[in-house]
Amino acid sequence: MKTFKVLYNQNKLYSEITTEASYTDQRSELSLRAVFNGSETYKIGKRTVVVFPGNFLILNEGTSYDRDIYSNSIANTFAIFFSEKFLRDFQYGFSSSDQNLLDEPIDCEIIQRSTFLETIYPCKGDIKYNLAHLLDHFHENSDDLLLDDYIYHALLLFYRLYYKEVLNKSKRLDALNASTRDELFKRLSLAKDFMLSNYNLDISLEDISAHSCLSPTHLFRTFKQIYSCSPHQYLIQIRLDNARHMLKSTDYTLNEIVNLVGFTCPSTFIKLFKNRFHFTPGTYRNHVA
Amino acid sequence: MNSGVINVKPLYLNEPKMALDFLVEKLGFVVHDDPVSKNPNGVMVADNCGNFYEVFSNTRKSANDQNGHSLVVNTTDCLHDFYNMATDRLNILNKPHYVPEGLVFEVLDPWGNRYSFLEKRDYTD
Numbered sequence: 001m002k003t004f005k006v007l008y009n010q011n012k013l014y015s016e017i018t019t020e021a022s023y024t025d026q027r028s029e030l031s032l033r034a035v036f037n038g039s040e041t042y043k044i045g046k047r048t049v050v051v052f053p054g055n056f057l058i059l060n061e062g063t064s065y066d067r068d069i070y071s072n073s074i075a076n077t078f079a080i081f082f083s084e085k086f087l088r089d090f091q092y093g094f095s096s097s098d099q100n101l102l103d104e105p106i107d108c109e110i111i112q113r114s115t116f117l118e119t120i121y122p123c124k125g126d127i128k129y130n131l132a133h134l135l136d137h138f139h140e141n142s143d144d145l146l147l148d149d150y151i152y153h154a155l156l157l158f159y160r161l162y163y164k165e166v167l168n169k170s171k172r173l174d175a176l177n178a179s180t181r182d183e184l185f186k187r188l189s190l191a192k193d194f195m196l197s198n199y200n201l202d203i204s205l206e207d208i209s210a211h212s213c214l215s216p217t218h219l220f221r222t223f224k225q226i227y228s229c230s231p232h233q234y235l236i237q238i239r240l241d242n243a244r245h246m247l248k249s250t251d252y253t254l255n256e257i258v259n260l261v262g263f264t265c266p267s268t269f270i271k272l273f274k275n276r277f278h279f280t281p282g283t284y285r286n287h288v289a
Numbered sequence: 290m291n292s293g294v295i296n297v298k299p300l301y302l303n304e305p306k307m308a309l310d311f312l313v314e315k316l317g318f319v320v321h322d323d324p325v326s327k328n329p330n331g332v333m334v335a336d337n338c339g340n341f342y343e344v345f346s347n348t349r350k351s352a353n354d355q356n357g358h359s360l361v362v363n364t365t366d367c368l369h370d371f372y373n374m375a376t377d378r379l380n381i382l383n384k385p386h387y388v389p390e391g392l393v394f395e396v397l398d399p400w401g402n403r404y405s406f407l408e409k410r411d412y413t414d
Contacts, residue, residue: 125412126387133366146372153368153385 007144010083011151017076021069028059029081034131038075041068050197053245056123060115078135117166119189120196127157169226187212188226199238200262240276247285297341303400305346311398338363359403367392367408
């Protein structure tokens, strides 16, 4: 099932619920693409990015891509397309109001931006609530002005996230100059995206290294500077977060989840889960989720 | 753990009959017929998160507090409530903004009482 709406100000909303779909040679406006169930695969140039629940992808205006959904369970995908005028008004609103700048201390550098790092961002906290409400109201065919309020907040929250996840984190790199730092951060984002897209597979540091065009040693050292953990520890976190999502929102058995998120040994999984969330997976499913 | 006890907040209002209409028609409260309250002078209302409030006449309130009360009302969808109240042209004191507990905006009733509509969010997830 596909639902599409163009709002009065040319912002667009798109939702698709399906197990199989394929779209080639697509061209985007600035858009935010989230998945609430299942997964969605994007091919952007030579890069393949898979969006799972708990993440979203940003595509800039003019980016060409292919989009595929092949999912065992029904995939529930959602996208916001920001119109150029809306972006301009948003940026003007911020840069012209001292009150706004005081209330929402977002770095002015972001406000001037119209292109962003095309990477996977965490869909957690306020932006997760915002997108879930927006999707509900979209399906209820709510008034454009109400939908627009949510879109405004989605953009606001994305700007905040961009400041935190990209601008702030890239400053942690001990690179010599800004352009080297930007390039290094882009490659580390490729490493992160590769892990987020393939966490359920048996991937090694060498695989991650090859996909990010960084030597294993360089990757290991600089990844730690940005994410405060090694690539392997980051991969474990992704697997545990996805396992938690599955415990909460699916009926898969524990053994199925262990396999689905890329662990091989159930007892190791249980130990790691307990260390991270302070509950065993069983307790989490029965009493917390 | 749910102990089965319903926590009811008292709500002292001037002109409680009119204020009650305002709570129901403008702020989205629901009157509860179920007589949970033992006090026959109060009227039970609930917000959309299932929190209960008992509305009393303001004569019971302390004499030195005449400037209207301030109440935090829980909501499941702050932006939606804001949109509805803005459409109804209520006296909104500030737009929805983010606080450590979630998303909140404030509205004033015609009697000077201040309501903070708070959508509590779990940031540990």
